[in-house]
Amino acid sequence: MLPINEKKVDIRREQIKKAALKVFAAKGISGTKMSMIADEAGISQGLSYRYFKSKEELFTTLIQEALEESKSAMKNVPLLPGTPKEQIRIMTKTILDESNKLSFMLIQQANATSEGVPDNVKKMIEQYTSTNPIETLIPIVVKGQVIGEFCEGDPYQLLLFYFSLITGMMLQDLSSIECDIDYHVELLLKILTR
Amino acid sequence: MLPINEKKVDIRREQIKKAALKVFAAKGISGTKMSMIADEAGISQGLSYRYFKSKEELFTTLIQEALEESKSAMKNVPLLPGTPKEQIRIMTKTILDESNKLSFMLIQQANATSEGVPDNVKKMIEQYTSTNPIETLIPIVVKGQVIGEFCEGDPYQLLLFYFSLITGMMLQDLSSIECDIDYHVELLLKILTR
Amino acid sequence: MLPINEKKVDIRREQIKKAALKVFAAKGISGTKMSMIADEAGISQGLSYRYFKSKEELFTTLIQEALEESKSAMKNVPLLPGTPKEQIRIMTKTILDESNKLSFMLIQQANATSEGVPDNVKKMIEQYTSTNPIETLIPIVVKGQVIGEFCEGDPYQLLLFYFSLITGMMLQDLSSIECDIDYHVELLLKILTR
Amino acid sequence: MLPINEKKVDIRREQIKKAALKVFAAKGISGTKMSMIADEAGISQGLSYRYFKSKEELFTTLIQEALEESKSAMKNVPLLPGTPKEQIRIMTKTILDESNKLSFMLIQQANATSEGVPDNVKKMIEQYTSTNPIETLIPIVVKGQVIGEFCEGDPYQLLLFYFSLITGMMLQDLSSIECDIDYHVELLLKILTR
DNA sequence: AATGAATGAGGGTTCATTCAT
């Protein structure tokens, strides 16, 4: 109907989401003021409210999409080439990639600074972290154990722990650790390998 | 000469600090309302202000003490019995112990949700994380490498990474991971060992 | 019945009133904290409440007594020796005397910083300033006019103005003007004289 | 280049300052609640903070401008027509004019109810009252004395006293005394004249 | 659609008042 308008709307939405993601990820939901997001996006204070009903909705939207992304990323892992270890290596690098980092940090922020985090977000995340990404990867870990690449142990527990380390890593001072992702990934993989 | 009074004051201060630590660690400084701390401590809103000048001072005090504790814990590591690996194992367990967890999470919160964190706290932490705990442990790692217990690599970088994993771990949902600290410590140690 | 106790009670009341007068006169009712009065009186915070129901009552009491004093001082003027001018001179000096100053300033504070001033106090003062002290002095002014000592004009208006100058004077920086009361009184008298 | 915006901002600032002046002058700084100012200005509570950083800053601004105005008014006196007495008469009327009254009362409030008055304001006023307005008028008084219009006496002391009476006058209940400024000015002038 | 001024609910903090000792 109004494809041009719709496009404009989408562009704006993306612009705002991008700015919001950056600020939310860095400062958490209660540490973020709408004016910060507006500044980051280079727009006026009130404009966000044409595209998102509230700060809360904006935050929820971002979380939702981050979880969505993560979920689909997980689904792709089995399709990756190489041995289980190589698959996990690629996945880990992807997660730690600059472009995805913010999304993961956002999720972590939602976990950590629970104040101000909408209840539905809490539920979404709880549900997600407890079940989703891990389930998909269990077969891969099992396979790694079978072929002797990975260490023994409950695959689910191993993965849970592995992810908690990854998310933990991302919360460290960004600038200092970024430098040598490859090296860190190798170290991380030692957790899973023999 | 006023041991009774001083004692009472100290008890209250500790009570408030304990409550504040719990809330700050969970929600960050800007996500924490003074009323939450009061509720957690079972006191009225105004009372905290007899013992701490402001929310900010309360937060700063907690950070200071957490850093102090951490620092002294690190100093004790070389005195622990056993091989380097055993020393690091004990230290890691200590850190992840329920009693110390909150302090570490507090520091992490100060790092992560920078908004609202007083500038002096930022400086304190920056100084601390960049230099202190790691330096003390370097000789231990080196020794571990010499006797073949630990893997090769720059000891400083290894430790930095090891700690980032530890702090990261502590930010995960407490209740879910607490269960099997010993197991997780063993997994963590794989990072350092051959 | 319990004259000893009653005496003690009265001493305490006076002690508190004296301190309160000093602070109220200097800072006004809303600028005065109960803790200031306690400090000034050298007692604990809560003690005033054994002797006065509230800050407001304490203030009201002081005002009442100040008005009372002033009223009776006025009544005495006709009994003073000398011509009308000499009578007014003595009265003026009395008012400006260190010992009475605070009471007058208190009244003035009640007039000036009306916020926080209880309504009944407002009424008391209004009633007082509009009628009381002046009425008593009118005959004296008239007599002064008759004998040619005082200038012409409505005695009531003259006195009203004269008193507004006196109270105004007292609000100036105390230390600087105190020095030469006699001189100032002579100048003031020029208002009334030919 | 933004004359429209700047104008709007200025109008609002003036509106708020006008309301604040009225309330501060009547009730002093600690007796004034920001909500009173907002009510007086017919705006919401929060709006003042777009134009003034704090209650204190608002107060300081008003004091500064009042002192400025007063200073420049004094500077103009020597340029007024007429004899010294006539010059002082005009000046006095100007000061007591409704429009200027509030400013003078504000200054007086700052002097009288020292509590809550910012330190810099205290300094500003101290400096001002000790030196400024009087110095400028000394030559006029001297001239008046020379031509026999004014009484003998130290001009500085005379002026100091004269102004203390003026400011004192302004602290009286406004409504009652306003009525006959001219008459009061003539009475006041008797202080200075033979 | 976009701006930024305006609103007002809510959080940090103070302080009059009460209460346990």
Added chain:
DNA sequence: TATGAATGAACCCTCATTCAT
């Protein structure tokens, strides 16, 4: 009686949200 710790209402100020332009 006296203390001073404890309470909680109320004030200053911020900021999410709305509204006039």
